[in-house]
Amino acid sequence: MAKRTRLERGSLNPDDILRGAFELTDEVTVDNLSMPMLARHLGIGVTSIYWYFRKKDDLLTAMADHVLRESVRSTPSVEPSDWRGTLQNHARTVRRMFLGNPILCDLILIRPSLSANVAKLGARHNENVIAGLVESGFTLADAVGIYSSIQLHVHGMIVLQRLQDKNRMSDSPSDAYYEILPVSPETTPLLAAANENGFRGGEPNDHNFEYGLTNILDHAAQLLATTPAQKAAR
Template identity: 60%
Template sequence: MTKRSAAAKRPRRERGSLNPEDIIEGAFELAEQVSIDGLSMPLLGKHLDVGVTSIYWYFRKKDDLLNAMTDRALSQYVFATPFIEARDWRESLTNHARTMRSAFLGNPILCDLILIRSALSPHAAQLGARQTEHAVASLVEAGLSVDEAFDTYSAISLHIRGSVVLQRLYDKNKEQDAQAGAYYDDIVVEPETTPLLAEAMAKGRKSGAPDDHNFEYGLKCILDHASSLIGTQQPAATSTPRRASKAAAAG
């Protein structure tokens, strides 16, 4: 998914040398220029300097190609995302969440493939499930029940994705119409009628905006709730997971 210089001209391809990896790499290069929505098989054929039928030999339709791109993007994304560790669950989960958000905000192609595009290949879905399994297992080890761990990571994931998708949709609207705004830009605040809103927003706050301040506040609230469930007045490594404690009590 690395960008190729726009000025660099791809050498003419020898007949029969095309392979799926070349097609996927070329598709990422082209998507950087025209976006996922603008990507098409004919344009990709021109970009690769091959006949479009050569691409259809490997990918029968655009969705098949997008699935392959998603598999690669998700594999790289999962590999680059920090794991959550039970011994320092709050710090590592915070780092995990911030890294996920930064990765999506910094790469619109990644965002469009994984978050906005609804279809995932079975391989991509399995990768996502394994990442979630590891996160839930670490939170259970830290002291949450399975249900609490699942709900906590689900809330974190939703918080990240919602923030990123809202920002991406805002950016897309701006690309199409420079005058386009967001709902949080249109809120009318008058000190005479809404003094509390005026006081808060005078400090740079925006109601409902997917900005850093709102993201960090929401993240802190989720983590604070998880902390209260665990009751971590002691280091997580010395605490006994409540699931195990309940099982022992029942025995």
């Protein structure tokens, strides 16, 4: 762990603590972060941290607030003129962003804790996506259903990948569920043939992500093409 320059007396502020917390968490994970460890990393007494953050949960909430603000700013909007292309880009961007920053996944998806104001920001972000879909011609029910399906697909694959990565880094690593299933041409010929062609069921990889995303978008396109009479009969 790289040694930081000790902060001068009286120069500490919450932003310094947050920066240090992100630096340290990148090395030790959210689960293993502790206030005494952070104090040593910053070169200060632990009571200096408690002046701004009374407990670890308060610090993690501030960290979650920060990363959610950044992720909302970096996530593309859904445009009514090209709902499918922009929603697809939205889903891909969220997945890429979370997989590239494990802290983001830990703080937002696995251990969600947000201040009231930032939680409202997240709600407005979801509202804007739904509004874009409604403006594209979807009913409110379909817009909510489509975006919920996208979120569950994206977030579920992100969390599964993150949990598998954390498991592999643990003191007692083990294989993922799909990796321990006995697959052979003799007992499971179809699965064996699929594996030979690079198709692995249950793995949160790019192929399975794109397959699921395409199917959700195809279904959404079918819903949009449904006539008013067909919609009324559903």
